[in-house]
Amino acid sequence: MAKNQNQGQIAEHSARRYLEQRGLTFVEQNVRYRFGEIDIVMKDGSDWVFVEVKYRSPSQYGGAVNALSQAQTLRIRKAASHYIQINRIDAICRFDVVAVDPDAMQWIRDAF
Incomplete structure (x- = not known):
């Protein structure tokens, strides 16, 4: 379990840097509520972006893209709905996925 948690933290850090390099602004990470979690909250201009980071080895269960x-x-x-409510956000929001495999990273905008 600790190895998977460490790989997940590394994947989240890599995803955050990847998105920042593409112009998104970091807001918060690992937002947890009893009913759900948001890996990373970012802003893309005035839009709020809730990012789910998925890590898988390429051959394990179809890779990271298929892990959600x-x-x-x-x-x-x-979780995002609650976050929006408690932070009184009145803006466009979207859900992105960053799929992290050992050799590649894929950013899927408006994933769901």
Whole structure:
């Protein structure tokens, strides 16, 4: 478990740097509520971006791109909705995924 957590933290850090290099602004990371978690919150201009980072080895269960289930997207949406409400955000929001494999990184805008 500790190895997977460490790989997940490394993947999140790499994803954050990757998005910052592409012009997004970091807001917050690892936002946790009892009903869901947001890996990274960023801004793209005036738009708010809720980022889910998925790490998988390329051959493990179809790689990182295929690692997000419908139940996970529902939990992320609930967490983001709560975040928007408590922070009184009145702006366009979107959900992105950064899929991190050992040899590549893929940024999927408006993933769900």
